[in-house]
Amino acid sequence: MSPARNGKPTLAVVGATGAVGTVMLDLLSTREDVWGEIRLVASARSAGKKLVVRGEEVEVVALSPECFDGVDVAMFDVPDEVSKEWAPIAVERGAIAVDNSGAFRMDADVPLVVPEVNPAAARRRPRGIISNPNCTTLSMIVAMGALHAEYNLQALVVASYQAASGAGQPGIDALREQISKVAGSDTLGTQPGDVRRAIGELGPFPAPLALNVVPWAGSLKEDGWSSEELKVRNESRKILGLPDLRVSATCVRVPVITTHSLAVHATFEREVTVDRAQAILRDAPGVVLVDDPANGEFPTPADVVGTDPTWVGRVRRAIDDPHSLDLFLCGDNLRKGAALNTAQIAELLAEELAEG
Amino acid sequence: MSPARNGKPTLAVVGATGAVGTVMLDLLSTREDVWGEIRLVASARSAGKKLVVRGEEVEVVALSPECFDGVDVAMFDVPDEVSKEWAPIAVERGAIAVDNSGAFRMDADVPLVVPEVNPAAARRRPRGIISNPNCTTLSMIVAMGALHAEYNLQALVVASYQAASGAGQPGIDALREQISKVAGSDTLGTQPGDVRRAIGELGPFPAPLALNVVPWAGSLKEDGWSSEELKVRNESRKILGLPDLRVSATCVRVPVITTHSLAVHATFEREVTVDRAQAILRDAPGVVLVDDPANGEFPTPADVVGTDPTWVGRVRRAIDDPHSLDLFLCGDNLRKGAALNTAQIAELLAEELAEG
Numbered sequence: 001m002s003p004a005r006n007g008k009p010t011l012a013v014v015g016a017t018g019a020v021g022t023v024m025l026d027l028l029s030t031r032e033d034v035w036g037e038i039r040l041v042a043s044a045r046s047a048g049k050k051l052v053v054r055g056e057e058v059e060v061v062a063l064s065p066e067c068f069d070g071v072d073v074a075m076f077d078v079p080d081e082v083s084k085e086w087a088p089i090a091v092e093r094g095a096i097a098v099d100n101s102g103a104f105r106m107d108a109d110v111p112l113v114v115p116e117v118n119p120a121a122a123r124r125r126p127r128g129i130i131s132n133p134n135c136t137t138l139s140m141i142v143a144m145g146a147l148h149a150e151y152n153l154q155a156l157v158v159a160s161y162q163a164a165s166g167a168g169q170p171g172i173d174a175l176r177e178q179i180s181k182v183a184g185s186d187t188l189g190t191q192p193g194d195v196r197r198a199i200g201e202l203g204p205f206p207a208p209l210a211l212n213v214v215p216w217a218g219s220l221k222e223d224g225w226s227s228e229e230l231k232v233r234n235e236s237r238k239i240l241g242l243p244d245l246r247v248s249a250t251c252v253r254v255p256v257i258t259t260h261s262l263a264v265h266a267t268f269e270r271e272v273t274v275d276r277a278q279a280i281l282r283d284a285p286g287v288v289l290v291d292d293p294a295n296g297e298f299p300t301p302a303d304v305v306g307t308d309p310t311w312v313g314r315v316r317r318a319i320d321d322p323h324s325l326d327l328f329l330c331g332d333n334l335r336k337g338a339a340l341n342t343a344q345i346a347e348l349l350a351e352e353l354a355e356g
Numbered sequence: 357m358s359p360a361r362n363g364k365p366t367l368a369v370v371g372a373t374g375a376v377g378t379v380m381l382d383l384l385s386t387r388e389d390v391w392g393e394i395r396l397v398a399s400a401r402s403a404g405k406k407l408v409v410r411g412e413e414v415e416v417v418a419l420s421p422e423c424f425d426g427v428d429v430a431m432f433d434v435p436d437e438v439s440k441e442w443a444p445i446a447v448e449r450g451a452i453a454v455d456n457s458g459a460f461r462m463d464a465d466v467p468l469v470v471p472e473v474n475p476a477a478a479r480r481r482p483r484g485i486i487s488n489p490n491c492t493t494l495s496m497i498v499a500m501g502a503l504h505a506e507y508n509l510q511a512l513v514v515a516s517y518q519a520a521s522g523a524g525q526p527g528i529d530a531l532r533e534q535i536s537k538v539a540g541s542d543t544l545g546t547q548p549g550d551v552r553r554a555i556g557e558l559g560p561f562p563a564p565l566a567l568n569v570v571p572w573a574g575s576l577k578e579d580g581w582s583s584e585e586l587k588v589r590n591e592s593r594k595i596l597g598l599p600d601l602r603v604s605a606t607c608v609r610v611p612v613i614t615t616h617s618l619a620v621h622a623t624f625e626r627e628v629t630v631d632r633a634q635a636i637l638r639d640a641p642g643v644v645l646v647d648d649p650a651n652g653e654f655p656t657p658a659d660v661v662g663t664d665p666t667w668v669g670r671v672r673r674a675i676d677d678p679h680s681l682d683l684f685l686c687g688d689n690l691r692k693g694a695a696l697n698t699a700q701i702a703e704l705l706a707e708e709l710a711e712g
Binding site: 180184185188192196206215224244245246256261274296307316318326 | 511513515517532535536538539540541542544545546547548549550551552562563564566567568569570571572576579580581582589600601602603604606608610611612613614617619621630647649650652654655656657658659660661662663669670671672673674675676677680682684
């Protein structure tokens, strides 16, 4: 363990200038402060830039092996290939790496951690790396973990309503620009392709996103599945420790800025009741139940964006199957879906380091 | 049978001035012309208005018992309570009623007809009324009927992405106005409730629809289910003749003008293959398969709005269950979801009347 100011560990934030990095600096400024030095790291292009964290300006340094010297915990919010190269370098230099890319998530020697669900997994990290799950998986896994503890989960059918910011700042910019182009029209969205023609440049999405939904996120994998859909399956299995969990996901992008929503049909070994399921969700750390449709109460992404918890509503027992629940969940993909869960994992490590 | 001009039957269109009525007049002007007189009927408020159908101006007459005299087939695109009162009056006056409201759909003596799936059901109509299914059910049922014929359907898990026009013209107007209010902002959609505050008046939806999705459509029924979700279950069972079909639906409104989309997880008695399922869908009347994600090809609502077929893509076999398929479907809720299916049913009746 490196020398740390005030006896507190040193944190490096790699990718400090990105969409998730920006939320991370906000979180580090508002959560309980467990860190000594916080070092901000980015590509050489952003080096020298000054960002505010914990109320103080900090100069961004360029990514280099030396920037990890003296670092206890290094968070990575960078593309897969950058993590793949640099997380092991951070580890060599003495840091524990917490990585939010897809580079290590399915590595058997890298734990995939959600602190509310499997915190103990963070202690076994043979490569010195801990992975943070994909944002879509994170939008439901805290709630599903709580229900699994009671009912024993067997199968998930998931349909997502994913926000533009899942594609980073270019996704947000593209959606805002597309919305400006369709605003004010009395006819767009009524003839085949009229929205596509009005929008022109699609940005990072494979079809128009304004006045549309796009049944595609990620890259094409085997048998017609998208990478995003396979992540939901494989990461849910790993986090819950259920290698035989049956999962079918359809991932769809919607014209929402930030916060992913999911419609989930979950089947359990034990019979479920709505009252008990609601009580479990009401008591689960990190989950807020908003479920009173008679009074118009259910979560929507625009109402919960910018908040930390997983919001759950529309809890119903399947009419034809007393072992299945249908739910609707919302979670901010930049917070719990990325920066917040990474911060929580890093805090677990800070606690472990303090224990000595 | 009443006397008909040129030996062709007389049609009444009740609700001719509404969102569905407008599409109906367009369809009646472009489909093969099987009708003699076409009488346009609406509320007293709209009587005297002139609308164009088949290239000719026709004056709208006020709804009255007499307006059904001499009518062979009367289509109703009006609220449930208007249909409930007036469809039986049309029948008394000698017409066969084809009703697109929810008033009679689950009546055991009223067939619920999708011409591609159960055309024979239209012949047994003890009350003289035939019902047209709900638009959400219609967005998938032609494709599911084709797959059922081969594989024997046992269960459906459905998540919808429903368009604003499902709430009629007020829904379209509300979405367009909301989009104008959020366009041009660089910050809306990032803080809890900021979109709600910017939008003010919600229109017919229980939450903002611009930059949002709303997990609610219809009215509250038993055990937390919405009327729209129960319609998907009950109507699918009736149309397919499968009283034990297991169905769980979550209905969600999205900021799309027109065309409903559905993510469907369908489980069959027989094992499925993607190749065979794609071939079935490619050959099914009323269905178009667009399924080549490697080349960015899948249906989206903005690309298929204004067209007649059900568009299907993203056909995958569930990784953990060789009896299940995952699909994404789009269908114009004002055309096949309402006016077109009603027109098709009426044409079945015109054919039957011509047979004598």
